[in-house]
Amino acid sequence: MSTYLKNMAGYKHGQLKSKSYDEIQEMFDKEMKREKTKKKKGDDDQEEAEMKRHIEIVKDDEVAIDPILLATKPLVIRADESSKRYSSMIKMLQGIDREDLGTLWKLVKAKDENTRPERDYERVLWGDLKVMFEPDIKSDVWRSLQGYKVNVWKLFDNCRVQFLRFRNLHVFMLVEKRYPLTPITITNMLNKKLQGDHWNEMCYQLLKLMKKQEKGQ
Incomplete structure (x- = not known):
């Protein structure tokens, strides 16, 4: 989870070092939810663009x-x-x-x-x-x-x-x-x-x- 948060979410090592496992888990879950929302919005935008062709x-x-x-x-x-x-x-x-x-x-x-x-x-x-x-x-x-x-x-x-x-x-x-x-x-x-x-x-x-x-x- 820490590796993902550093590489994909831009967190620094120092920001994660002092965090507990539960805190890192919560940060990871929020990031996953944000990425899922972002992906869904991207899919919706793509579908809307496809509909506008017609x-x-x-x-x-x-x-x-x-x-x-x-x-x-x-x-x-x-x-x-x-x-x-x-x-x-x-x-x-x-x-x-x-x-x-x-x-x-x-x-x-x-x-x-x-x-x-x-x-x-x-x-x-x-x-x-x-x-x-x-x-x-x-x-x-x-x-x-x-x-x-x-x-x-x-x-x-x-x-x-x-x-x-x-x-x-x-x-x-x-x-x-x-x-x-x-x-x-x-x-x-x-x-x-x-x-x-x-x-x-x-x-x-x-x-x-x-x-x-x-x-x-």
Whole structure:
């Protein structure tokens, strides 16, 4: 222990000579704990640096995403006693928070129950929200995604939703929920890079989850 403390921790012989065995043991244990903490921090920093390779910082007004129209009239939501009008799902997600998003799904679900609406804009809204909150993991849709190239992978951290845009289809997903994405699709997502307006813990955890799913964990 004394040899380690001299060679690795920089203690002088005189500093250790007058110490008892118990004191040296305590110094050694503290040094081991410090080194373990330092190593863990280094590993965490390395992992974070690896995750940052898969993100592209893009402001919302710089993101080119074709809007998916939901209505000829703006959709009115009164989840927080105020009216918010949106003309597309993308614009809605840029301005809505998670609580209001959950309230919107409850309102849509209560109105239509489990029957898909017939009107185009209502059907798109109902379908997007149902996949988001209650995905059918046995649906062939998820397996069919592996044949499509990922055009956009975007994070809306205000409502904790990620958006995947393919050539002819799209999907909205909650960031903390596991969806049956194939490893091929996830690899395409990571290669395309996640678009976010800044780096934060949500980006880190989402990318970490995707890396685990890519490896089948």
